[in-house]
Ligand SMILES: NC(=O)c1ccc[n+]([C@@H]2O[C@H](COP(=O)([O-])OP(=O)(O)OC[C@H]3O[C@@H](n4cnc5c(N)ncnc54)[C@H](O)[C@@H]3O)[C@@H](O)[C@H]2O)c1
């Protein structure tokens with residue numbers, strides 16, 4: 539028996555950004571986006587296009603930096619609370635950091651303390667807000683436009699939380715590949731690898747189902763084929779479209795399964811070594827794949843549809859693919875001392891996401907010793 543569910547109204551294609559006015563239908567909205575200084579100048583132009591079709595926002599929150607944390611989100615909530623009109627919808631225009639911040643704003647309703655208390659104690663979830671979100675991703679990507687959770691970082695206490703509520707599924711996702719045309723090469727690669735990691739992590743996952751696995755297979759094949767081409771041809775609309783679709787499919791896949799070991803390992807690297815999320819959650823994929831091959835027939839079948847019949851050769855191909863994009867599959871290249879690695883793997887296996895992993899610890903340790 540299995541179940542697949544995703545309630546987000548997804549619109550995809552070049553130009554769907556221009557349907558935002560219709561989707562908002564006159565509601566007073568909060569625009570959440572980056573300070574333009576972080577976006578290489580494109581975000582002021584994107585914001586102008588929002589206003590042209592939807593009128594001025596009731597309030598704009600633009601202090602979002604990579605990996606939203608308690609301090610920045612406290613300020614974001616204060617800005618949200620300063621709106622002269624009650625906010626009826628939140629427009630999240632940006633990558634995962636913006637979409638996740640929008641989810642926090644939707645839950646906090648202007649008071650970050652309610653979210654902080656819930657994250658720290660797990661209590662009072664029902665008291666959180668549920669302002670509708672319209673998600674417009676500008677990276678490809680996190681898939682946050684079709685998931686019901688947000689990653690929230692407490693950089694002071696060096697902790698990572700997940701704010702997860704069914705009510706945080708965006709009302710609508712407008713996935714317009716043209717918005718990603720200006721993404722620099724390094725961010726194109728790291729965000730594309732995040733999508734690949736979501737696809738593979740939903741495959742080697744205790745929660746996998748036939749729908750999530752089918753979406754994941756398409757997504758993984760697409761990223762592996764199209765990302766190296768895109769890395770050398772950044773303004774190619776057809777390739778941008780393939781990556782945007784792959785990221786969306788991966789998002790739809792892991793919206794039902796959540797992630798697994800590679801993501802569980804990534805949080806330490808991001809918190810303690812500043813490794814961007816997409817690199818932190820993808821450098822270990824070949825190792826994780828070797829440790830999972832042979833553990834579960836359905837997972838093996840999925841991996842064969844992505845990598846071909848020989849999964850040992852497939853893991854080697856994955857490693858070559860990462861190296862060609864400039865990503866070392868070796869943890870020490872990302873700041874981890876060799877002596878700390880096995881403890882990190884054990885911590886990651888014990889974490890929430892690590893428990894979704896269907897592979898065996900012994901196989902992982904053997905991999906590491908190899
Ligand atoms: N909620 C989820 O389901 C989910 C899934 C995966 C990751 N995440 C979280 O998402 C965050 C990472 O998000 P991200 O990888 O999308 O990056 P990001 O949102 O942090 O953005 C990275 C950089 O890209 C720039 N940028 C974004 N779009 C651009 C564009 N179109 N043109 C030029 N520059 C642009 C931004 O200004 C920023 O400097 C992390 O906090 C991660 O934990 C959430």
Ligand SMILES: [Fe+2]
Pocket residue numbers: 680732735736801815819
């Ligand atoms: Fe991710």
